[in-house]
Amino acid sequence: MSARHLVLSGIAKSFDGPSGRQRVVDGFDLEVEARELVALIGHSGCGKSTVLSMVAGLTKPDVGSIVLGGRAVKDPGPDRGMVFQSACLLPWMTALQNVLLAVEQVMPSATRAQQRASAMHYLELVGLDDAAARKPAELSMGMRQRVGLARAFACRPDVLLLDEPFGMLDSITRMELQDVLLSLWSEHRITALMVTHDVDEALLLSDRVVMMTSGPHAHVGEILEVALERPRNRRMLVEDARFDAMRERVIGFLEERAGHHAAPTDEERDELESLSLAEPSSKAEATISGSAP
Numbered sequence: 118m119s120a121r122h123l124v125l126s127g128i129a130k131s132f133d134g135p136s137g138r139q140r141v142v143d144g145f146d147l148e149v150e151a152r153e154l155v156a157l158i159g160h161s162g163c164g165k166s167t168v169l170s171m172v173a174g175l176t177k178p179d180v181g182s183i184v185l186g187g188r189a190v191k192d193p194g195p196d197r198g199m200v201f202q203s204a205c206l207l208p209w210m211t212a213l214q215n216v217l218l219a220v221e222q223v224m225p226s227a228t229r230a231q232q233r234a235s236a237m238h239y240l241e242l243v244g245l246d247d248a249a250a251r252k253p254a255e256l257s258m259g260m261r262q263r264v265g266l267a268r269a270f271a272c273r274p275d276v277l278l279l280d281e282p283f284g285m286l287d288s289i290t291r292m293e294l295q296d297v298l299l300s301l302w303s304e305h306r307i308t309a310l311m312v313t314h315d316v317d318e319a320l321l322l323s324d325r326v327v328m329m330t331s332g333p334h335a336h337v338g339e340i341l342e343v344a345l346e347r348p349r350n351r352r353m354l355v356e357d358a359r360f361d362a363m364r365e366r367v368i369g370f371l372e373e374r375a376g377h378h379a380a381p382t383d384e385e386r387d388e389l390e391s392l393s394l395a396e397p398s399s400k401a402e403a404t405i406s407g408s409a410p
């Protein structure tokens with residue numbers, strides 16, 4: 118497998134809007150290595166989901182190319198897994214059956230017992246082996262998202278695309294799910310591209326934080342290598358001066374981009390404040406939580 122597993126080159130995409138056609142993303146270049154977890158962060162509306170959707174093959178770029186594992190991305194395909202804010206489970210199936218659907222695709226010639234054992238393995242990894250027989254309506258939102266993550270990893274995609282996967286969860290559940298993602302990813306090391314609004318989440322989970330400029334014509338502004346050892350946990354990170362420095366750099370980038378508009382609106386100020394999960398003066402005591410954007 119090539120080190121540069123996913124390559125986006127010169128991507129541009131325009132949409133019709135109220136004030137005419139606008140080039141939302143322009144000159145977007147990114148290379149993601151195999152088994153790397155990359156976080157994509159930027160102001161609301163800059164085009165993060167559009168980039169993810171183009172990698173998924175759901176939206177076609179106007180210009181540029183996307184190559185995954187040496188093959189050009191033209192359409193959606195099973196080599197790409199997606200996790201959205203809500204888990205999109207099949208409501209008439211149990212948690213186990215939802216995960217089994219994925220396992221059947223990647224292990225078609227295995228016996229039923231082997232398939233069930235594999236599905237149970239993924240449910241155990243997300244801490245839901247006791248809830249295997251429950252249907253989505255009998256699960257909390259956080260539990261459903263756990264099943265969604267188990268299913269996504271069970272598919273063994275060439276790249277996993279996560280679009281604010283914890284955006285709808287309360288901060289405690291969000292922290293739990295961040296831990297679940299960390300442990301799943303540590304065990305299976307799937308190449309992953311994750312959109313998030315949460316600076317601390319990006320630093321806790323990713324190998325690199327890709328910062329997008331504000332739209333229109335959004336592109337990669339800066340890339341931060343998250344040079345923090347794994348396995349990571351939030352308590353270690355909040356005591357690490359390197360974490361503080363990285364957080365400052367990402368927030369600084371976002372503040373500067375907010376300044377590129379005529380003047381930050383109240384909403385933009387609120388958004389920036391929510392991106393930082395602790396006041397600078399209380400960093401040492403801060404816990405990395407998952408405040409909603």
Ligand SMILES: Nc1ncnc2c1ncn2[C@@H]1O[C@H](COP(=O)(O)OP(=O)(O)OP(=O)(O)O)[C@@H](O)[C@H]1O
Nearest residue numbers: 132133134141159160161162163164165166167168
């Ligand atoms: N199918 C579409 N048709 C028209 N406009 C679109 C379409 N998809 C996205 N846009 C516009 O493109 C811009 C970028 O949207 P996108 O959802 O990619 O941003 P985002 O950075 O993911 O935002 P957020 O962080 O708020 O989710 C927005 O102005 C949005 O209205």
